[in-house]
Amino acid sequence: MKPERVMRGRWRFAGIAVLASAALMLSACSSPATEGGNTGGDRGGQVIVANAEPPTAAYWDPAASFGLVDEQVASLVFDTLLSMDAEGNIGPNLATEWEWVSDTEMKLTLRTDAKFHDGTPVTADDVVASLNRLMQPGSETLAKAILLTSGEASAEGDVVTIRTDQPFGPLENSLAAVSILSKADIDSPDNFKKGANGSGPYKFVSYANDDITLEANADYWGGAPKNDGVVLRYIADADARQNALLAGQIDITTRTGPNYVNAVKDNADITVESVSPPSQIVMIYQHNGALADLKIREALAYAIDREGIAASIMHGVNKVGFNAIPTTLASYQEASNKFEFDPEKAKSLLAEAGKSEGLTLTMATSTLVPGQLEIDQAIAQNLKDIGIDVEVTQLEVGEFRTSYPQYDLSMNTLASFNNDPSFILATFTGATGQAVFNLADPKVDELVATQNATVGEARNPAINAAATYMWDNQLTLWLSDETWTTLVNNRVTGYERNPLVGEPLLRNVSVAK
DSSP, X not given: OOTTOOOSSOOBOOSOOOOOOOOOOOOSSOOOOOSSOOOOSOXXXXXXXXXXXXXXXXXXXXXXXXXXXHHHHHHHHSEESEEEOTTOOEEESSEEEEEEEETTEEEEEXXXXXXXTTSOBOOHHHHHHHHHHHHSTTXXXXXXXXXXXXXXXXXXXXXXXXXXXXXXXXXXXXXXXXXXXXXXXXXXXXXXXTOOOOSSSEEEEEEETTEEEEEEOTTOTTOOOSSSEEEEEEOOOHHHHHHHHHTTSOSEEOSOOHHHHHHTTTOTTEEEEOOOOSEEEEEEEOTTSGGGSHHHHHHHHHHSOHHHHHHHTTTTOSOOOSSSSOTTSTTOOOOSOOOOOOHHHHHHHHHHTTOTTOEEEEEEEOSSSTTHHHHHHHHHHHHHTXXXXXXXXXXXXXXXXXXXXXXXXXXXXXXXXXSSHHHHHHTTSHHHHHHHHOOOOHHHHHHHHHHHTOOGGGHHHHXXXXXXXXXXXXXXXXXXXXXXXXXXXXXXXXXXXXXXXXXXXXXXXXXXX
């Protein structure tokens, strides 16, 4: 990245075309969502979106949460400095233009007509406060801190300057994913318990009976949405979600399993949308027990028939990769050691680890990931075949997301919130790595920091070095890519996704009444 690389209001694709999360859910609070959900009600001009999960918690600080529904709310209620279109191109948003001054300094000119939903103007002070809480000491307690790097933001008039301590390759992509909050709310975080006060195209109304209700912001600086509002509805049961879509009770279902996609492939009333953040289905390993032993982790890698699971349970939709980032990323490079299915090799490694007499692991299962129950059962059987007993506990999604670190194994997805591999790789580092995996590996921290600080053509090899170290050490079980397939009723027009976790383009949707 050279100082002469200047962007002033021009659209430009920054970084590497890549994926998004899963979403790993790290909140210590569970939602009040219950099994099933309200599938009726007057649709009106609302867009009703059904999800397989509730919000992480009824706490609406987008910097503190990690889930799909949390990010849907953030992308609709809050603005970002930059935007991303359906092809992943970076464009203006709250910042009308931006300029690289050097490898470690960017200047952004802010628009002056944006207002928070409480009527107060969006100022440079709000932007600076939103950025610095993710860049400065203490930020590691916030889930979204891994979107940025250490540094400082400052302002002079309507121009915000971001200075990073080291070059940061993903910065532009991250600025399309970091929500801008009111400084008053940042200074009084209890405000986030009441609702979400953003400057985006929708206003937060309520969260009740498994529905998050948002209403269109008629005064949005970018123009009023083409619909009256959005309802994000939690329907835990996959059959119930599909039936509600076919019955016209909902408009969109997210992260739909391949069997349900196949069921509507010839249905003229349904459109399949497959634009997805870069994402992987993983089996999370907790490194504070038996899985701290590399030999045991290698044994699991050889014992689990990943390609068989992908072909049967995932219907061949999700590609099996051989490295620690999704195959959909331009930076993906196949590792030399594929850990291909080899039960005898797995048994030999268990013996080397002193576990030839058997081992018992605990597993939490739920319905968060499409086909999760079936995949978990297949994995448990694969492990039983090499002498590992798996004690499986089935949990409701909300409970699963808050208690999975108590189990040796749990399935989830790793997705990139900024359409860049940096986000996925960073989940294995620092406070996030400890919270998700009970993992602390200085080498991982070093390699991830290096790829973050690398720009230009050298970045892909740096990304690959970090990903391959993680893969060779099997820090978790990478099962396959995940395609976040969305099913859309054709009474909805104008729907498209960009490769982020949320739904920032939903304001362009209209619904036939």
